[in-house]
Amino acid sequence: xxxxxxxxxxxxxxxxETVTLSCTYDTSESDYYLFWYKxxxxxxxxxxxxxxxxxxxxxxxxxxxVNFQKAAKSFSLKISDSQLGDAAMYFxxxxxxxxxxxxxxxxxxxxxxx
Amino acid sequence: xAGVTQTPRYLIKTRGQQVTLSCSxxxxxxxxxxxxxxxxxxxxxxxEYFSETQRNKGxxxxxxxxxxxxxxxxxxxxSTLELGDSALYLCASSLAGDxxxxxxxxxxxxxxx
Numbered sequence: 001x002x003x004x005x006x007x008x009x010x011x012x013x014x015x016x017e018t019v020t021l022s023c024t025y026d027t028s029e030s031d032y033y034l035f036w037y038k039x040x041x042x043x044x045x046x047x048x049x050x051x052x053x054x055x056x057x058x059x060x061x062x063x064x065x066v067n068f069q070k071a072a073k074s075f076s077l078k079i080s081d082s083q084l085g086d087a088a089m090y091f092x093x094x095x096x097x098x099x100x101x102x103x104x105x106x107x108x109x110x111x112x113x114x
Numbered sequence: 115x116a117g118v119t120q121t122p123r124y125l126i127k128t129r130g131q132q133v134t135l136s137c138s139x140x141x142x143x144x145x146x147x148x149x150x151x152x153x154x155x156x157x158x159x160x161x162e163y164f165s166e167t168q169r170n171k172g173x174x175x176x177x178x179x180x181x182x183x184x185x186x187x188x189x190x191x192x193s194t195l196e197l198g199d200s201a202l203y204l205c206a207s208s209l210a211g212d213x214x215x216x217x218x219x220x221x222x223x224x225x226x227x
Contacts, residue, residue, distance in 0.1 A: 044217035
């Protein structure tokens, strides 16, 4: 079974600084998708970024970018110019091609200090 | 476009009762998935429906069931509630499933006493 591991239960960053959240996954599949979701205190899960495994180029969305290392099965999220509104739980998720099921990591709680 | 909506937002039940949760997907979305979130187990996949058919099911007991209607709205039911069923239940929708990004609703928080 596929597994997703987030080794950092908590992280903190100063406002305007850069932080990187780590995620590793285990799969024998070649067709899959990876996601980072953000869950603020409101508990609403918000999509941050998506990466298709077949794409070598790392995905970026404004201040959010990923470092996708397929051979190492690593998928880290970099947040640049951190803002107070970035404070939340961040979940890394894996989705196998052909399936709707998301497998989530345990999450990383990000604190942004003013 | 309106997002995914879930009702009710909060629910308190007692052990042995049953509960029904509702999810209305984003307009045009045909796939609905359900997840359970608890502090101990994290986020776990319950099941997924597409065009009124269950396509995938997670590792949960038969007390957990669901269905999808012709308008893509979905309900999940939990019978004979146990204390361990206390959780945040999240619904997510996508256009057609398979390679489509899922968008989540605000969740229903269930407390079983």
